[in-house]
Amino acid sequence: MLLWRIGANVIPTRVNLQRKMQHIDPACTFCNNEVESSTHLFLECPFARALWAVAGWGIRFDTAALTSGEDLLKLIINPPDAPIPANEQWTVTLNMALIMDEIWNSRNRKLFKQEQADLIKAKHCVQARFQEISKVFTPTSPPIQRSCSTFWSPPPPDYIKINLDAALNSSKSALAVVARNHLGKVLFVWGKENQLCSPLQAEAMTLLWAVHLAIQNRWYSVMFEGDSKICFDTLNHPDQTPNWSIDTVICNIHSFSSCFSSCSFGLVRRNSNSVANVAARFALNCLQPFCFSEGILPPAIEAACKEDPLFVFHLGWRVFHSKLNIAEPHKRTPVNNLRTNTQKWEMMIEI
Incomplete structure (x- = not known):
């Protein structure tokens, strides 16, 4: 009216x-x-x-x-x-x-x-x-409840698990999002620079970006995981008053979550969020946004994936090893040598 x-x-x-x-x-x-x-x-x-x-x-x-x-x-x-x-x-x-x-x-x-x-x-x-x-x-199925896990584990069939993290230095922050399916296959690794802000704000903005990416890719059954206790506790307890610095971001995440058939927000330990953590540090040293998929992962991110106990390459590690001539794990570039990896992989960035 x-x-x-x-x-x-x-x-x-x-x-x-x-x-x-x-x-x-x-x-x-x-x-x-x-x-x-x-x-x-x-x-x-x-x-x-x-x-x-x-x-x-x-x-x-x-x-x-x-x-x-x-x-x-x-x-x-x-x-x-x-x-x-x-x-x-x-x-x-x-x-x-x-x-x-x-x-x-x-x-x-x-x-x-x-x-x-x-x-x-x-x-x-x-x-x-x-x-x-x-x-x-918008009928929704009950979200899948997950406790704080020790290692990364694949989602149920037909679900996408999205891990996220942020990194900061003295002049800027960086956001990273990693999407994998129930087989452990890496679907996408996204990263981009962001303005300098507090770690809490960076984590919240990464989570909102992850929600946008899931919607854009038409994933309707999604599990979001991260290691920011304040963000995930606030999302899982709507009766709590959010920290003032992330209040608007959290409210927007709640609003966009209605676009999914089923979604959950799970707090995990740092060692089960290692790929997103490495991708965020990689993005911090990268000159432009990137979007990688399995088979063209930078060595640093690939090494982090390989260290996940339950990570599974889609066609098997040996196939990629033979076709791409990737070095053996013990000869690979260390995970924290990010700046060298950044220069090597800039030509493969997909905006």
Whole structure:
């Protein structure tokens, strides 16, 4: 109903009310700096812009091209592309509609109850309502529970296990994601540089990136593993308040998790996350983003895979040994000699 009223320009913003009653002040209820039109209230007002930033999944749109309530309605019905499957695009429309509804509710609470606009409360309200509504239309199977394991183990058939880690130095951070199937085959190893931030923020951003990559590859049964206790404890206990520095990232991960048929977030020890750890250190010394698959792994990452007790090469190590003429394990480049490996493998990087 709210969207229809916006599209038909019959929603009682102060601009619309002033057309009927001249004595009404048209200034925005939130900022009091601009007239309260539909486009200003829902898109341009500082409070609206802040809510879109923290709850809008990073979606960007050109506000200059939106000049009427009808334009707003078209934006919601045909939202910008998001990194999720086509059959899940309705969740973008749902989230955007809930953001606009929360802006309107916050405006009314301030106008009629003199309640100050609370951005954090508004964000949590949007995300809680999204989770509640999306569960009705997205049947999910119970997530697979995993305890903190000692060694890497393959996922069940038809599942993809994604390990992730981050690395930092004095000037930047790096993110790495490793995807393997139930046979232990490495499907992809991704890595990229990131801005300098705290280790906790880097781990959270890596986890969000891993979720995006799983959605882009249309993996619907996924197990995410990492060694960041704070991140994974927060994800597995929604009643806990996230650390303020990763609050938005964790909430976005919760929202995107509805795109999967089944997903779990498992805390593991460092030695069962060694491949992701080595890939993150490799990315820290790499000059550009990379995407490797089995058969073209850099020696450092390949060595880490070989050290996993349950790692299995798809066609057998001996086949790759004979075809690629890879050195014996005891002659291979040490895992921590990353800079030399980086130079050797830059020509094989796939952006």
